[in-house]
Amino acid sequence: MTPVETIVESRQRCEQCGTTIGELDLAPACPQCGGLLEMVNPIVESAVALRARFAGRRAALRGPDASGVWRYRELVMPSVQPSAIVSHPEGNTPLLSRAALSEWTGVEDLLIKHEGHNPTGSFKDRGMTVATTQAVRTGARAVACASTGNTSASLAAYAAQARLPAFVFVPAGNVALGKLAQTLAYGAKTLLVRGNFDACLTLAREASAALGIALLNSINPFRLEGQKTIVFELLEQLDWQPPDWIALPAGNLGNTSAFGKALREAHQIGLIDRMPRIAAVQARGAAPFSQSFQRGFGERIRVEPDTIATAIRIGDPASWDRAVRAIRETNGVVTDVSDAEILEAKAVIDAAGVGCEPASAASVAGVARLRREGVIAANERVVAVLTGNLLKDPGAIVKYHQETEPAPARANRPIEIDARLSEVERVLELTRT
Numbered sequence: 001m002t003p004v005e006t007i008v009e010s011r012q013r014c015e016q017c018g019t020t021i022g023e024l025d026l027a028p029a030c031p032q033c034g035g036l037l038e039m040v041n042p043i044v045e046s047a048v049a050l051r052a053r054f055a056g057r058r059a060a061l062r063g064p065d066a067s068g069v070w071r072y073r074e075l076v077m078p079s080v081q082p083s084a085i086v087s088h089p090e091g092n093t094p095l096l097s098r099a100a101l102s103e104w105t106g107v108e109d110l111l112i113k114h115e116g117h118n119p120t121g122s123f124k125d126r127g128m129t130v131a132t133t134q135a136v137r138t139g140a141r142a143v144a145c146a147s148t149g150n151t152s153a154s155l156a157a158y159a160a161q162a163r164l165p166a167f168v169f170v171p172a173g174n175v176a177l178g179k180l181a182q183t184l185a186y187g188a189k190t191l192l193v194r195g196n197f198d199a200c201l202t203l204a205r206e207a208s209a210a211l212g213i214a215l216l217n218s219i220n221p222f223r224l225e226g227q228k229t230i231v232f233e234l235l236e237q238l239d240w241q242p243p244d245w246i247a248l249p250a251g252n253l254g255n256t257s258a259f260g261k262a263l264r265e266a267h268q269i270g271l272i273d274r275m276p277r278i279a280a281v282q283a284r285g286a287a288p289f290s291q292s293f294q295r296g297f298g299e300r301i302r303v304e305p306d307t308i309a310t311a312i313r314i315g316d317p318a319s320w321d322r323a324v325r326a327i328r329e330t331n332g333v334v335t336d337v338s339d340a341e342i343l344e345a346k347a348v349i350d351a352a353g354v355g356c357e358p359a360s361a362a363s364v365a366g367v368a369r370l371r372r373e374g375v376i377a378a379n380e381r382v383v384a385v386l387t388g389n390l391l392k393d394p395g396a397i398v399k400y401h402q403e404t405e406p407a408p409a410r411a412n413r414p415i416e417i418d419a420r421l422s423e424v425e426r427v428l429e430l431t432r433t
């Protein structure tokens with residue numbers, strides 16, 4: 001066994017100055033310097049024992065063991081009592097391969113980890129089950145988040161399950177329809193803020209500090225603990241043989257940070273014997289992290305964000321420093337892709353019968369770009385993470401397929417007909433030619 005460090009209980013530790021506070025401490029940031037907090041969990045078992053424990057739970061049909069998050073709870077929240085867990089359940093998402101996507105990206109051994117199969121349709125559920133459990137454990141009276149839409153949908157669902165009032169701050173006019181609909185349906189108080197995501201996060205932070213509401217954004221360390229399980233689960237699906245690359249879309253950089261932490265811990269514990277490289281992919285109109293990467297991360301960059309991929313329409317990512325660490329420790333790369341590349345990748349993913357929301361397609365568009373540039377080799381194994389479900393953003397889909405000026409190359413235009421058999425025959429003829 002290679003212990004991460006000799007600790008006997010989980011602590012929250014400041015990433016800037018190293019100050020530690022208790023696991024149940026409610027401070028939203030380091031009380032000494034205001035830095036972001038991360039969880040440090042004691043590791044009490046060997047890699048062999050952990051693998052066997054995780055595998056043994058796979059057959060569970062109900063309860064925490066049936067969750068693709070809580071199955072790994074020794075690495076997520078070891079101190080939790082199973083009865084305290086607020087779980088849908090979530091996780092257990094498939095690892096797919098599709099010839100059409102391998103052909104389009106030029107990467108034969110491309111696997112797709114589809115997080116859109118989570119209960120509210122995005123990877124956010126993995127972090128939210130943990131953050132909500134923690135909110136209940138610490139006696140929170142209400143929960144809140146700023147969101148580009150998916151976090152709010154997820155928070156709304158888990159808060160409803162835990163019977164906690166929920167407040168969400170989303171940018172007015174820039175939330176995809178499916179996400180807004182979910183948030184309203186699950187019953188969260190939905191505040192449409194006249195401003196972008198960055199303004200929403202600032203306001204949510206102020207409001208939670210002033211009004212004593214638990215903030216469940218990905219600056220909350222418990223969110224990242226849950227999101228780590230995307231990596232644990234995909235590694236387990238590969239029998240703990242790490243792929244060469246893991247590609248994911250990057251906005252506020254919470255997920256990039258969680259992936260880095262998961263890989264660091266899996267490596268330290270001995271669950272894997274080498275580190276995959278992370279490829280974080282931003283939308284070109286919201287690419288401060290990618291721009292900074294090109295300059296060796298010399299400076300932190302902020303931009304006015306603009307992209308069709310509203311989930312990653314973020315100009316001042318909150319988890320910057322820990323994402324830099326994730327890229328450095330995995331010898332990773334950051335790239336950016338245009339909206340046209342994102343939409344084309346999405347059309348290919350959708351037409352392969354897989355489907356995802358626009359931001360998710362950035363990961364596959366990024367893989368294609370990195371392959372063209374020779375950064376990813378043709379024979380390498382790549383896992384691309386699709387972060388959200390196809391139905392999250394129906395507006396973007398309908399617009400793409402009905403656009404006429406100019407019609408996108410992969411558009412599948414609907415055809416209006418009279419209710420006559422001859423009309424159907426005419427369409428069939430057109431399809432044959």
Ligand SMILES: Cc1ncc(COP(=O)(O)O)c(C=O)c1O
Pocket residue numbers: 122148149150151218249250251252253254255256311312357359360387388
């Ligand atoms: C579908 C989707 N993909 C990617 C991201 C980006 O994740 P992060 O903000 O952790 O970088 C988000 C965040 O909202 C999202 O909803």
Ligand SMILES: [Zn+2]
Pocket residue numbers: 014015016017018019030031032033034035
């Ligand atoms: Zn500190």
